[in-house]
Amino acid sequence: MTQPRRAVVIGGGIGGLTAAVALHRRGLHVTVLERARSLEPVGAAISLAPNALRALDVIGLGDEIRGLAAWSGDGGLRTPSGRWLSRSSAERAAERFGGPLVLLHRATLIERLAALLPADAVRTDAAAALADSGDPGRAARVTTADGELEADLVVGADGVRSAVRGALFPRHPGAVYSGFTTWRVVIPVPGARFASHETWGRGRIWGTHPLKDGRVYAYAAALTPAGGRAPDDEKSELLRRFGDWHDPIPAVLAATRPEDVLRHDVHHIAEPLPAYHHGRVALLGDAAHAMPPSLGQGGNQAIEDATVLAHHCDDLAAYTAARLPRTTAIARQAVRVARLSLIRSRAGAALRDTAMAALSKAGPALFLRSFDGIADWAPPQRPYASEHTPAGNR
Structure with missing residues (x-):
């Protein structure tokens, strides 16, 4: 050629x-x-x-x-209670x-x-x-x-x-469908101070990271059938799934508006x-x-x-x-x-952690x-x- x-x-x-x-x-x-x-x-x-x-x-x-x-500083992997795994x-x-x-x-x-x-x-x-x-x-x-x-x-x-x-x-x-859907937000969270982290639960994950412009990038994922949508709005869905997880997740959700949330099913080749x-x-x-x-x-x-x-x-x-x-x-x-991150069973997640x-x-x-x-x-x-x-x- x-x-x-x-x-x-x-x-x-x-x-x-x-x-x-x-x-x-x-x-x-x-x-x-x-x-x-x-x-x-x-x-x-x-x-x-x-x-x-x-x-x-x-x-x-x-x-x-x-x-x-x-x-900058430390970050890593946590459990929903806030315990650091790595x-x-x-x-x-x-x-x-x-x-x-x-x-x-x-x-x-x-x-x-x-x-x-x-x-x-x-x-x-x-x-x-x-x-x-x-x-x-x-x-x-x-x-x-x-x-x-x-x-x-x-x-x-x-x-x-x-x-x-x-x-x-x-x-x-x-x-093909990967078996899980994702949610993402980029928002200001007044007073937020936290270490960059990803959190693994049972069939669910959450990540929270600071951006240079002062906003926060947060994402979540959960095992769910393809094509699903919340019966009310996606912020409410996130509250149901992650509202009782460790700080700063509740503060991020409190600062989030329903229209801030993007939801997409994940596909891969x-x-x-x-x-x-x-x-x-x-x-x-x-x-x-x-x-x-x-x-x-x-x-x-x-x-x-x-x-x-x-x-x-x-x-x-x-x-x-x-x-x-x-x-x-x-x-x-x-x-x-x-x-690995989305293991659903209690025993499997405990062994993983x-x-x-x-x-x-x-x-x-x-x-x-x-x-x-x-x-x-x-x-x-x-x-x-x-x-x-x-x-x-x-």
């Missing part, structure tokens, strides 16, 4: 915009087609680990995002993996990414469909309401229900795709390897995908070879962690060790847009 000169990105989320920026910096003419009327993201906050921050160094954004890090610290994590963990609102990252593109690169309210995946001698074609676009490279970044994936691999079963490309089309992010959020790596892997794709944009087989084994392994680990506490006492870095091979990843190319970045942060 010759060096692509025109790229069309279907999907204007974090992965799609990162790919667009990386490809633009490689000299490609890039068009992003987003079906929504604006780039306002679906979701609340995102956790960016050092691996994603090093990928953002490639497009010159890493240091700016590192500056938004808010986690402790970790931001400083130890940064030392182990070469950088901080950054929590920020998705809208902040979307805004920063979009600002790195030419003004006319992003088209919103622009539903698109893949008409032809192309081959080495023929351009790929994408249809839109305004006509057809030809491209040397098409990037399918259209999420867990990806139509591009379905067009490339029609026999693949697609995403259980059967890996045979490849992340076909013809002149490449898939990234949830379109390629949707995974449960239990490791906080979904968006991080999409950002990695984007920079690796830009590096291999003239050889999509090399992109698949670089990304499919890694993301498959991480997705499987995310499924295992989700099952005892084991976690014992392992933590034996080695305080238990939590951090689970991210070895994930958070210490580095992109295949030097940060060609931010050569000033200190080597320890790459």
Whole structure:
């Protein structure tokens, strides 16, 4: 495949915009087609680990995002009563993996990414469909309401229900329900002072984390049939499920309005795709390897995908070879962690908690060790847009 000169990105989320920026910096003419009327993201906050921050160094954004890090001091894993099962610290994590963990609102990252593109690169309210995946001698074609676009490279970044994936691999079963739903809020909580934590109950989890702008990001998950909704509102549902859990959870719920709560069922790709490309089309992010959020790596892997794709944009087989084994392994680990954290039986949860506490006492870095091979990843190319970045942060 010759060096692509025109790229069309279907999907204007974090992965799609990162790919667009990386490809633009490689000299490609890039068009992003987003079906929504604006780039306002679906979701609340995102956790960016050092691996994603090093990928953002490639497009010159890493240091700016590192500056938004808010986690300091201790954090870790707790029980609903508040007992600590495992402790970790931001400083130890940064030392182990070469950088901080950054929590920020998705809208902040979307805004920063979009600002790195030419003004006319992003088209919103622009539903698109893949008409032809192309081959080495023929351009790929994408249809839109305004006509057809030809491209040397098409990037399918259209999420867990990806139509591009379905067009490339029609026999693949697609995403399946993971067995649990999630709730998320980003709100101000006056007077809140707490250590960043995740709490595991029986078939339920909760997490509370401070953001740099003073707000609080909280999320919850519970085993429940797909498609469920609260009979009244989702804040009331959270109060029923988590209202008697340890501080600061009651204070977060008290500060939450029903309209602040986002609820989404979680789906993942259980059967890996045979490849992340076909013809002149490449898939990234949830379109390629949707995974449960239990490791906080979904968006991080999409950002990695984007920079690796830009590096291999003239050889999509090399992109698949670089990304499919890694993301498959991480997705499987995310499924295992989700099952562990959401154990429903009383005996199973008690055994899990005892084991976690014992392992933590034996080695305080238990939590951090689970991210070895994930958070210490580095992109295949030097940060060609931010050569000033200190080597320890790459």
